[in-house]
Amino acid sequence: MTSLPLISVDPDARGRRPAMPPRHLADLDLPGRQALVTELGEPAFRAKQVSNHYFGRLVRDPERMTDLPAAARKRLAGELLPTLLTPVRELACDDGATRKALWRLHDGSLVESVLMGYPDRVTVCISSQAGCGMACPFCATGQAGLTRNLSTAEIVDQAVYLAGVAASGAVAGSPPRLSHVVFMGMGEPLANYSRVVAAIRRLVAPAPEGLGLSQRHITVSTVGLVPAIRRLASEDLSVTLALSLHAPDDELRDELVPVNQRWKVSEVLDAAWDYAATTGRRVSIEYAMIKDVNDQPWRADLLGRLLAGKLAHVNLIPLNPTPGSRWDASPKPVEREFVRRLRDAGVSTTVRDTRGREIDGACGQLAAAGDTDGDSRAATA
Ligand code: SAH
Helix, strand or coil, X not given: CCCCCCCCCCHHHHCCCCCCCCCCXXXXXXXXXXXXXXXXXXXXXXXHHHHHHHHHCCCCCHHHCCCCCHHHHHHHHHHHCCCCCEEEEEEEEHHHCEEEEEEECCCCCEEEEEEEECCCCEEEECCCEEECCCCCCCCHHHHCCEEEECCHHHHHHHHHHHHHHHHCCCCCCCCCCCCEEEECCCCCHHHHHHHHHHHHHHHHCCCCCCCCCCHXXXXXXXXXXHHHXXXXXXCCCCCEEEEECCCCCHHHHHHHCHHHHCCCHHHHHHHHHHHHHHXXXXXXXXXXXXXXXXXXHHHHHHHHHHHCCCCEEEEEEECCCCCCCCCCECCHHHHHHHHHHHHHXXXXXXXXXXXXXXXXXXXXXXXXXXXXXXXXXXXHC
């Protein structure tokens, strides 16, 4: 049996202090920013001005903040907008409609985010942790373990940065405005609970306090940390919950999603249905299709029985290749049969596209390896 992953909400519990980044305005709500600006000896309304540049105009260069007195610009930007993410590399595929960004954080940690343009929307997939402690054996991020939680602003800044890329018209054939955010990058968002919830509040707050996205356009994906799912349901938020189920039975799920050793399939589904009932939002059930592992017809039927009549939608994800993995994606006919059985059981089911596969930017492929551009410092940081 695999050992239980560390399910700590606080990395300090590991006995070492993670190096958190400098404070940034996106860590604070608007009253918090106003208090800070006042402490810095500036009038409180400057907080709104700087916030409007950052969230409203997607501007972070102090020279472009011409409504601020020249003398105050650099200082305010230095205090409120310290550099959190330094771009290391950007890779694009799908004619530029999918772009993966690799960032270096202030302590040398590396994280990745993915921008995906569609005809009707622009989605960014962001990371909530550097690495991940959940140890799912088919996921590249899980193999290296957890480095640290990201700060609220490090999470938000990925979206703001890529919103700027979209606004520059870089994603041809897509609207220029970022509309959707999915917490499906590196890390387990509910293991970094308070910072992720604060980040969601920044993403949905109207400008200048935040990015002004719709709550319905934000998806939090989890391995199934039951107490955290219940806590999320009690926030005054109604974001979409995605549950990485991957197996309908405990025996297999214990192996594929080791946290199942702590919270079983029935418990995590109960929490998901309570989340759906409280928020009115359909829960998305994620299921990676792994050849001869979890793709048998009987597992489709069992899954169908568990989900029938529930406020749920199944997203099948063809397994993406990861380094050293012993598993393959299910053959297409097997996948089609799985879909057919779920639909026969009355369960709404779709197969997720494999956006970003060529650039290792698809589900489960984010490993933040900085080595392919010869940047060995980043790779070992
Ligand atoms: N920790 C969260 C967020 C990661 S989201 C979670 O597990 O939900 C990424 C999604 O991709 C999850 O459903 C994850 O299980 C899935 N995934 C991981 N590795 C994959 C792979 N190799 N192929 C397809 N999907 C994968």
